[in-house]
Amino acid sequence: MPKKPAHQNRIEMLQGTLDLLVLQTLRWGPQHGYGIARMIQANSQQALQVETGSLYPALHRLERKKFIAADWEVSENNQRVRVYRLTPAGKKQLAAEQSWFAKFSDAIASMAKPPVGESDR
Amino acid sequence: MKLPWWKFERREDELxxxxxxxxxxxxxxxxxxxxxIEKATAAARRxxxxxxxxxxxxxxxxGWVWLESMMLDFRYAFRKLREARGFTAVATLSLAIGIGATVTMYAVVDAADIRGLPYPHADRLFVIEQTIASRPNPSGPETVNASPAPAATTAIWMSAGHAFSAMSRVGRNELLWLHDDETELLVVPTVGPDFFAMLGATPIIGRTIAPSDTNPDAPGVIVLSYTLWHDRFGSDRRVIGQRMELDTSDAPAAPHETYTVIGVMPEQVDYPAAVNGWTANRSGSDTWGIVLARLAEGKTVDAAVAELRAVTRNIPPPAGSSQPPGVRATGLRESLRERSSGDFFTIDSAEGRAVRLAVVFFVLIIAMINVGNLLLARSASRDHEMVVRSALGASRARLAQQLIVEGGCIALMGGTIGVALARWGIGLAGSVGALRDYGIVPVLDWRVLAFALALTTIVALGTGFIPVLSLVRAGGTAERSESPKASAGRARTRVQGALLVAQVGAALTLLTGAGVLGKELLRLEKQGFGFDPKNVIWFPMLQRPAGGRSVQFREDVLFQLGRIPGVASVSEFEFFGNDGFYPTGAPGKAGKTIFDHQDVAISPGFLRNLRIPIILGRDFTDADYASAAPVALVSSSAAKLFWPGQDPLGKQVVVPPPMRRRGDTVKVEPLMVTVVGVAGNPRFGRVLGPPPMTLMRPTGAKAGFGTQFLVRTASDPEVTLPALRRELNSLQGKPLLRAMYGTAQKMGIDRQLAEEKVTTRALVAFAAVALLLATLGIHGLVAYSVAQRTREIGIRMALGAEPKSVLLLVTRRGLSLAAVGIVFGLAGAFALSKAIRAMLYGTSPTDPVVFVGSALLLTSVVLIASYLPARRATRVDPMIALRVD
Known part of the structure; x- marks a missing residue:
């Protein structure tokens, strides 16, 4: 699948972080796919763009791993929607991914900072 | 979450x-x-x-895409197979025969050697016998024979044994059951009250034998086996308390005794083997019997045997031996498997069964190769499809999956039909006498079905894998610049060549094996009992009136029987029990076991009655009978063994005294008889095996036991049978025994040859399928080569090539492959001959006629299969050929 060029002001999703974001979003309550995408976008001040081509595979993958569960519900607009919610196993996974992400972002941050008064080794 | 495939469509809609x-x-x-709306829709879509x-x-x-694609493959494969019905039928049938035969043989092996005995803790059950050291021939080596212990010894064992927690004597007992105008022989061993508890067997209805039933004056009771209850009482649960009139065959003028049915045992309880029921051991007398014992918890069998040896040491040496008897304990399973005679490599031995399983498995592998080859040949027409799919991005694994599914479909159908065949085969195997006599009853249960399923899976993978070989090779060369179609064709040609060699080889191997076995079967059917059995009714004397052992009585019977209308001739013979006979001065020439010897007395006219030829010398004269002269006839087998290259007439044979009964005080000297003639090789029982040595003496004052009458009727024996029955009824006071009458053909030859027939037929079927497949293979190969080279042939013909050279051109490859196959096939045939040697007694396993004949048959089939398509090549019109493509 050809990749679209990244939006100027938007950050392309890092592999593996999408799962974390989905789980994080569902912490606030059950939500359908479109809602999840919108919330990620809104919570990151439009910085994070979720492709549907990545979102749905991620949702179904998480569902298969039993981290989230899905039910059909009817939305306010009388629309049948598939709503995802966090399972107990998903909550545990979220905690694990959060600590992993903390370490990961620290590591990236320390490497990405311009070296201060230090020559390359 | 793996979704089951049937939710597939719903899930698809939901997505x-x-x-x-x-x-x-x-x-x-x-x-x-x-x-x-328009702008919004367009933007959202984008x-x-x-x-x-x-x-x-x-x-x-x-996570179930692979399943979805497999479903598609299955549907596709079934559609393809439906289109090619002939191919599907041949492939399915050859696998079905292979799987059916293997499953049948496995069921036999499972029943005999793998499955546990149906008794709890059967590993602690032992058969205990006494061993006696003696010298059967005065100058021969000392031999140790195990035999049932007498009742007195058993009593000592029972009072002394602590390491054996329980012990019971199982006495041989055969009673005649008179019912509905018929006499039936029932095998009803006598057992003690501990017997059933020791086996851990409880009756399905009624009770077992109680201690009070074994009192000498207790009324007769019988526990029925499941089979008898089912066959003769229609599984009636009200059978308890019913009365049966039973009668021993030996006691003169024994009154019928009434036995009361007290219980019925479940089907799996059948000890020792093929019994009809059990009666109480009331007499404590020395009937032939064995002792069954259960080893106490925590004791070893060696310690238990040592304990019994200690108490047996005080018993005086039995007759004919200088030492007190020893003790031998055999595990129950081994004792059931012990063969009657050591020199047969038959289905009733574990080795014999293993060889048979190996042979059928070998045949199954050949069937797999054949079917794989057929699939491969079919895949030739699908090169294009494969190449296109490959180009569209189908992975090699995906294509392989489809080929394996196709093989799997055929194997699945073959397995299903194979199990149906096995059901039939297992029933047939269960009726083979040698197995039934040892209580081996193969059944199609979940264990055998599980084996069939595993086998089918292996066959499915194996069969499907063969066409994949060419696919993989084709893939391997795809990186090169040549066209994938051409390289796939070359890879297949190589695999196909190898398989053709295997096919021709397998066909020849199986043809030879089937030929040798078929020849042996024909020989056995011709040999039979060594006499002309047509219209002969053979039956034992059931009971003599008091003093009935006299010559006079037997002569009366013969006379009366001879007077019945329709009877052509009558004769009688009887067995002598002894340790075997040997020529004077050479006791070592006696056979190895007592079963090799037949020492019989024959009545006047016996040889003529049975049409046994006299090869040398003369038959007995009236004078011989009148004077009870010490003369004898020997079978040609005995003459050949005793006096190789010498004139047997006038030679002398030593007949040791008959086995002494307990209480016999008169010492009998060995008898010397002079050979006056050599006759054919009659067999009074077993059809298989090497010919027994027979010594025939004139009937005289001293009777043997087991008198047998042989009546030859002028026409159909069934016509004479009713009159014969009436006459016998008045002579011996009992109707004719149901189990024993019949023509000799019915009596046992068919039953004894059942296994040989089944094996031979299966091998013939395999050989026919293999031959057909090899023919198709060669024909296909040559036809393909003709089609491929039409253009080349056209050019050659246009340039003046002779038809002969064209013929050679297109058949050369097929013929050379076939030649290699024939060499391999002959090698395989020699290997197979080693395996089936055990089933042959009178035919050489490398019979030259069969070997040469099979090779010639196969060669001519190969030539015809090559010639027919090749002939087309010589008729190619150069003008048309050059226009091809």
Missing amino acids: AEEMESHLAMAIQERVARGES EFGNREVVRATTREMW
Whole structure:
């Protein structure tokens, strides 16, 4: 699948972080796919763009791993929607991914900072 | 979460709906922000991306794509197979025969050697016998024979044994049951009250034998076996308390005794083997019997035997031996498996069964190769399809999966039919006498079905894998610059060549094996009992009136029987029990076991009656009978063994005294008889095996036991049988024994040859299938080569090539492959001959006629199969040929 060029002001999703974001979003309550995408976008001040081509595979993958569960519900607009919610196993996974992400972002941050008064080794 | 495939369509719809709802919400939001419907729809669609791609990538997360594609493969494969019915039938049938035969043989092995005995803790059950050291021939070596212990010894064992927690004597007992105008022989061993508890067997209805039933004056009771209850009482649960008139065959003028049915045992309880029931051991007398014992918890069998040896040491040495008897304990399973005679490599031995299982498995592998080759040949027409699919991005694994599924379909159908065949085969195997006598009853239970399933899976993978070989090779060369189609063709040609060699070889191997076994079967059927059995009715004397052992009585019977209308001739013979006979001065020439010897007395006219030829010398004269002269006839087998290259007439044979009964005080000297003639090789019982040595003496004052009458009727024996029955009824006071009458053909030859027949027929079927497949293979190869080279042939013909050279050109490859196959096939035939040697007694396993004949047959088939398509090549019109393509 050809990749679209990244939006100027938007950050392309890092592999593996999408799962974390989905789980994080569902912490606030059950939500359908479109809602999840919108919330990620809104919570990151439009910085994070979720492709549907990545979102749905991620949702179904998480569902298969039993981290989230899905039910059909009817939305306010009388629309049948598939709503995802966090399972107990998903909550545990979220905690694990959060600590992993903390370490990961620290590591990236320390490497990405311009070296201060230090020559390359 | 793996979804079951049947939820596939629903899930697919749900995914589509989920996508639609996503889009709808995106559009609604844009419209709410003030965009026009058209603009909003277009923007939402653009943002969403390619819906098909999103769906496909999402679907992959479900984890059962492989299953979906396999379902498609199965549907596709079945459609393809339906189109090629002839191919499917041949392939399915050859696998079915292979699987059916293997499953049948496995069921036999399972019943005999693998499955546990149906008794709890059967590993602690032992058969205890006494061993006696003696010298059967004065100058021969000392031999140790195990035999049932007398009742007195058993009593000592029972009072002394602590390491054996329980012990019971199982006495041989055969009673005649008179019912509905018929006499039936029932095998009803006598047992003690501990017997059933020791086996851990409880009756399905009624009770077992109680201690009070074994009092000498207790009324007769019988526990029925499941089979007898089922066959003769129609599984009637009200059978308890019913009366049966039973009668021993030996006691003169024994009154019928009434036995009361007290219980019925479940089907799996059948000890020792093929019994009809059990009666109480009331007499404590020395009937032939064995002692069954259960080893106490925590004791070893060696310690238990040592304990019994200690108490047996005080018993005086039995007759004919200088030492007190020893003790031998055999595990129950081994004792059931012990063969009657050591020199047969038959189905009733574990080795014999293993060899048979190996042979059928070998045949199954050949069937697999054949079917794989057929699949391979078919795949030739699908090169194009494979190449196109490969180019469209189908992975090699995906293509391989489809080929394996096709093989799997055939194997699945073959397995199903194979199990049906096995059901039939297992029933047949169960009726083979040698197995039944040892209580081996093969059944088609879940264990055997599990084996069939595993076998079918292996066959499915194996069969499907062969065409994959060519696929993999083709893939391997795909990186090179040549066209994938050409390289696939070359890889297949190599695999096909190898398989053709295997096919021709297998066909020849099986043809030879089937030929040798078939020749042996014909020989056995011709040999039979060594006499002309047509219209002969053979029956034992059931009971003599008091003093009935006299010559006079037997002569009366013969006279009366001879007077019945329709009877052509009558004669009688009887067995002598002894340790075997040997020529004077050479006791070592006696056979190894007592079963090799037949020492019989024959009545006047016996040889003529049975049409046994006299090869040398003369038959007995009236004077011989009148004076009870010490003369004898020997079978040609005995003459050949005793006096190789010498004139047997006038030679002397030593007949040791008959086995002494307890209480016999008169010492009998060995008898010397002079050979006056050499006759053929009659067999009074077993058809298989090497010919027994027979010594025939004139009937005289001293009777043997087991008198047998042989009546030859002038026409159909069935016509004479009613009159014969009436006459016998008045002579011996009992109707004719149901189990024993019949023509000699019915009496046992068919039953004894059942296994040989089944094996031979199976091998003939395999050979026919293999021959057919090899023919198709060669024909296909040559036809393909002709079709491929039409253009070349046309050019050669146009340039003046002779038809002969064209013929050679297209058949050369097929013929040379066939030649290699024939060499391999002959090697295989020699290997197979080693395996089936055990089943042959009178035919050489490398019979030259069969070997040469099979090779010639195969060669001519190969030549015809090559010539027919090749002839087409010589008729190619150069002008048309050059226009091809």
